[in-house]
Amino acid sequence: MDLKNLQQQIDFIKEIDKVKYIQRKTKLFNSDRNENDAEHSWHLAMMAIILAEHSNEPIDILKVVKMVLIHDIVEIDAGDTFIYDTQKNHTNTDEERLAAKRIFGLLPQKQAEGLIEIWEEFEAGLTHEAKFARAMDRLEPLLQNTSNNGGTWNEFDIKYSKVYDKKKIIDEGSRTIWDFAEKLIDESVEKGILKK
Template sequence: MISDNLLKQIAFIKEIDKVKYIQRKTKLFNSDRNENDAEHSWHLAIMAVVLAEHSNENIDVLKVIKMLLIHDIVEIDAGDTFIYDTQKNHTNTDEERLAANRIFGLLPEAQAEELIEIWEEFEAGETKEAKFAKSMDRLEPLLQNTSNNGGTWAEFGVDYDKVFNKKKVIKEGSEVIWDYAENLINESVDKGILKKI
């Protein structure tokens, strides 16, 4: 007999396939193809495994991986908001909250509650795991844009101050990685692929 829990879990698994269709503004490394949310989340999860030793504090890496794999699932309903969008704030919105409740709500109650709690923790960005997860989320597009001669910075006219202000959150998760990221940002200015106003 097939359990109700299994049916709910399969329904969730089918629903989250839609993450593969959510296009991001950033492009793959050395490419003109836009990344999708599934690729982004996978890449961040691997980055967390590889870079965990550079976290400011000892972290529960599995929890960070869970955060990174689920953090953009809400975009199935809410859509992707470009981090440098000037019309819409890139923060936890009512749309995302409704999406989290609907999508994670497909799961059995205990699993739904766990994933919503992990998603909320990531969004709040206050725990050591959330801080490190956010540092991964901010690092990857930086690496992409520097590999693409400015990428979305050039395409959307994003200047140094905006990049610096969005990326400095990396320091809260990893001072070591922030040192690397800050150097990349400054090198991008020197190369002329990121403009100072």
């Protein structure tokens, strides 16, 4: 038994508990309570499993689940950037890369390298798995905002064009889900919960 590896793994497990304390701007379905990153990641994993048949291409669902479970771990150090933030760009940053190296670096080297590789793949968004994982990441807040009568769209005065622009990436992972999402966006305008 390799006790050094076990201790590193336990240290990592303790460290990622902090994900539960990272508050997101979006709120739970039909609720006024903000979602945390752990809830978000779990929900994406379940969505990926349930919706996998709608992927544009065949995917390794275990890899997608890994991606969505670890994609926001870097926010322990880098913080959560609101997708509609006008001050800070919602793209991979040097700050997030440093966070990935530090946090995943708590693990034994081989595991650390494997998780960093999966995280990088998600961030790059080029593989079928990454495209589908990113589609899930953009779909969940859309479902939340529509269930909350506009939720963060109204709270932060987010307009249709911004929502459409940020959500159209769903199409890269699933045309079927994008068709559904596009209808939700249009219906939100018709209901008055998303302003043109």
